[in-house]
Structure formats: structure tokens, C-alpha cells
Amino acid sequence: MKDILKILLIDDEKMVGDRLKPALVKVGYSVEALMDPRKALQRIDENEFDIIVTDIMMEEVDGIQILEAAMKKSYRTRVIVITGYANVNLAREAMDKGAFDIIEKPFRPGDLRNVIANAAKALDIQGEIGYQSPAN
Amino acid sequence: MPNTPETKIKSALSPQIRSAQKKRATAVANEKLENRPCLSFRWCVFAGYGLLLLGALSICLAEAAIGMHLIWGNALPWGILLLATGMVSFLISKRFMKRIARLIGLTRQISRGDFTPIGPISKYRDEFTTVNVALNRMLEELDTWHTGMEESHQMAAIGTLTAGVSHEINNPLNNIMLTAYSLEEEYADLSDEERREMIADLLQETERVHKIVRNLQDFAREGECVLKTLELGKLVKETALLVTNQAKALGAKINIKVQPHLPYIRGDQRQWKQVFINLILNALDATAKDGKIDIHVEKDASPGFVAVHVENIGAVIPRHILSYIFNPFFTTKPPGKGAGLGLSVSQGIVTRHGGRIDVTTRDGRYTRFTVRIPSTDIAPEQCISRRETLVMTKG
Numbered sequence: 001m002k003d004i005l006k007i008l009l010i011d012d013e014k015m016v017g018d019r020l021k022p023a024l025v026k027v028g029y030s031v032e033a034l035m036d037p038r039k040a041l042q043r044i045d046e047n048e049f050d051i052i053v054t055d056i057m058m059e060e061v062d063g064i065q066i067l068e069a070a071m072k073k074s075y076r077t078r079v080i081v082i083t084g085y086a087n088v089n090l091a092r093e094a095m096d097k098g099a100f101d102i103i104e105k106p107f108r109p110g111d112l113r114n115v116i117a118n119a120a121k122a123l124d125i126q127g128e129i130g131y132q133s134p135a136n
Numbered sequence: 137m138p139n140t141p142e143t144k145i146k147s148a149l150s151p152q153i154r155s156a157q158k159k160r161a162t163a164v165a166n167e168k169l170e171n172r173p174c175l176s177f178r179w180c181v182f183a184g185y186g187l188l189l190l191g192a193l194s195i196c197l198a199e200a201a202i203g204m205h206l207i208w209g210n211a212l213p214w215g216i217l218l219l220a221t222g223m224v225s226f227l228i229s230k231r232f233m234k235r236i237a238r239l240i241g242l243t244r245q246i247s248r249g250d251f252t253p254i255g256p257i258s259k260y261r262d263e264f265t266t267v268n269v270a271l272n273r274m275l276e277e278l279d280t281w282h283t284g285m286e287e288s289h290q291m292a293a294i295g296t297l298t299a300g301v302s303h304e305i306n307n308p309l310n311n312i313m314l315t316a317y318s319l320e321e322e323y324a325d326l327s328d329e330e331r332r333e334m335i336a337d338l339l340q341e342t343e344r345v346h347k348i349v350r351n352l353q354d355f356a357r358e359g360e361c362v363l364k365t366l367e368l369g370k371l372v373k374e375t376a377l378l379v380t381n382q383a384k385a386l387g388a389k390i391n392i393k394v395q396p397h398l399p400y401i402r403g404d405q406r407q408w409k410q411v412f413i414n415l416i417l418n419a420l421d422a423t424a425k426d427g428k429i430d431i432h433v434e435k436d437a438s439p440g441f442v443a444v445h446v447e448n449i450g451a452v453i454p455r456h457i458l459s460y461i462f463n464p465f466f467t468t469k470p471p472g473k474g475a476g477l478g479l480s481v482s483q484g485i486v487t488r489h490g491g492r493i494d495v496t497t498r499d500g501r502y503t504r505f506t507v508r509i510p511s512t513d514i515a516p517e518q519c520i521s522r523r524e525t526l527v528m529t530k531g
Contacts, residue, residue, distance in 0.1 A: 016314065057303065084303030084381070105307065
């Protein structure tokens, strides 16, 4: 039986979830999209996600806190950080704390699908869900 | 005993007579007897024991007469001369003091950053005319230097804002990109309603980018219409939008309260934005993580003024540096974080608009910058040309 990759998508911009969720569900992932990072921390505590995609700059709880919580919950989880602008220090901090990759805004749905595919490969379950990277 | 001159002389002479009982002496009485002139012959009035009284001369001179003689004879011309000299020196010193007081006032005006050329200090050509000319030359140079400093500081502020603004622009840009790609990829599978919704999202996000860019342009570019009637509350809110991301990155919150029905202000929108950006960025720099900045826009207690208070809860400026903070190049930030021009430039802008900027700090509680701006009755949309602006600002 194939495992379905469980993805948690966190961005306080509603449109990001609205567009990316269908784009990822279409290729066979199970996606939960949240706008509230505090609710996301709660969900991370309750569940073990394979991949977490989080925006870095959010009010109240930022992406680094999400990353730390995810790493604490499970070493397996791959965290992909989305950032509004390239900040070397922030990128270094995220990578030091165990982020899998960083994606800069603006990006295409295909860019995120590629990074997720790489993360899935790292989780060694890519073959099981039979995902093909789409052409951009 | 009758109070005649003789009895008075006798009583006046008695001490000297007693002390000179056994020797020859000349006794003199110089008592004040009467305050009227007289010259008369008198009998010897007294012969003391053991003394040979040769005679007594009674001389009576009225003191008032001596006084009058002295005054009319010598003192009056000198007195008049002295009075005249005093009056002349008083008038001269008054004239000088008036001009010196004006000069002191002018130095205060200059120190506040108002480099408006000064009018004549004296009515006539004198030493002050030279000072006047020299001061105006200095003011002209200061104005040129200050304008250059403002521009360079503005460039630095733009640099600081760019990071935040690029993030602010990248968010809607990302929404546009994701929506456009989704529309392209899933077009065939989408219902008409879903397509329309996505197109509406595209338009909304494009408008969002446009608004941010326009806001930044207002700050960065000098438009043709410099002096405008402005809505202060709106201006402060727009300015705070430019620094939203700096605040977000720090986890700090900016609360803005605008009193309704505020009078308008008049001025250069770009320059006012620069003042508020400086104040908010400074407040953010001094704010601890998860700190709070309160901005209140309200009518000032002084009639004809509106005030903007930028209050930084928890951050305090040490008292010993309070008097230096408006000085150019004074900074407490680490090297590379600030040139120390923000407050100095802001003070210059505020003063040129006829306003005032003050700071109050309460130990361990808050630091509050207050900008007081003259209000105006001129309705919006009436632009004044750059030329007229210069005339107005330079007095």
C-alpha cells in the first residue's frame, strides 16, 4: 500500500493556501493549509507531518518557531521555508536549525512541487507515491 | 532755659571746656543751630574755670543755602552732563542690546534647522550690516549643505525600506504568480465562477502592488506639486505601511489611533513621510522583540496645531543624552546601523513647516516623540507650484 505524503502548508496570505493546496492535492499529496501559525503549532503537536511548508515572516509566530517545533516533534519531518525576500542571515539560521530548503517569493507552483519532490526523495517514499516532477 | 543760640553754643561747648580745664585751648562748636542765614554780634557767652576766654564768634550759615549754592554753582552742570551721558549710553546700549537679542533669537532659529535668510538687523548701515551679510551667506551655505544631507539621509532611509518593501511587494506578486499559473494549469477543470474568482484575485493583488509602489514613489521622488494640503491621519497610516515588514520581522506591533475630524495640514508629503519613517524606524530599533509602538494623531492642546505622538513602550532614552539626540551625526546605534542624521533631518523639516518636535521619556516606561504641525483651512487639491513653495518656506 502506497503512503500518501502528508503536507502541512502555513502562510498568512490566504491566496497561497487557496492556490497551492489544489495544485499539490492534484499530484497526490494530502495537504492541510493553515493561515494561523499558532493553530499550526497545535497541529504539529498533534500530528506527524512528512513535509511542512511554512512562510517565515508571520505575525505572532514566525517560520523559525514553526521549524523548531517541527524538528522537536519529529526528526523525519522535512521543513521547507518560504521567504518574502532573500536574507542571508535568515536563510543561514533556517538551514542551521534543520530546514530542508528555502524558496523565495514569488515562485511558481511547479517550483514548490519540485522542492517537495526532492524532500520526498529524501524521505525515501517518493517511489511509493509515484510522483513525477511536472515540467515548468 | 530759653533755647537761644547762646545757650545752644554753651551746651555745645561744655564737653570741650570740661576736657580742657587746665590748659589753653580753642574750643569750636560746629553744631547745626538754625537752618537760616544770619550774621550778628553777640556777647561773650561763657568763661570756663581756669580758661581765658578770648571771645566767641557766632557764625550761622544755613545748610540749605550752602546746598543750593553748591548745586547751582558746581553740581548741576556736572549732574546734567552725567545724566546726559547716562541717557546716551542707555540709548546706545539699548539699541545694541536689541540687535544682540535679535541675533541670539536668530541663532536659536538656526540651531532648530530653520535656514530662512534673515531681514536687516539695523535700519541704517552699521557694524550689524556686515554681521547680517555674513550670517545670510552662512545660512545659504547651511541650507545647501542641509539639503544635501537630507537627500543622502533619504537615500539611506530608502535603502532601509527596500528590504521591507520588497517583502511587501513579493507577497502580492507571489499571489499573482500562483494564481496565474493555477489558472493556466487548471483552466479546463475550473468552473466559470472559479475562473472569475481567480481573475478578481489577480486584479486585487495587482492593485496591492500598485499601491505599495505608489507609496514608495511618493517618498522617494520629488513630485511637481510639493506643497499640498494633507490629511495627517492618512499620511501617517500610509507611512506606517512602508515599515510594516520591519515591524513584522521584529515581532513588534504598530498601533495607530487617529482622532476623527482632524484639520488638514499643509506641507511636502514626501518630507512629512520622511519625518514619520525616521521616528518609526528609530522606535523599532529601540523596541524589544514583541514590543509595541503607539502612534496617536490628534488635535494639539495649542490652538491651530495638530500633533502626532510616536510612543515606544518600554524603551527609554538615557537622560544624559536627551539634549544631544537632535544633533547631526549623534547616534547610539552600532557602526553601519545609522549615520545619526534621522532626528536632525526630521527637526529641520518640522521647523521649516512651522512645527516643533519634542521628546519626553519616563524612566523604565516609555519614550515619546511629539511632532506639532500647524493646521490649515485650505481645502485639499489646491496645488502650489515649486516656486511658490520656495518663497513660502524661505520666508
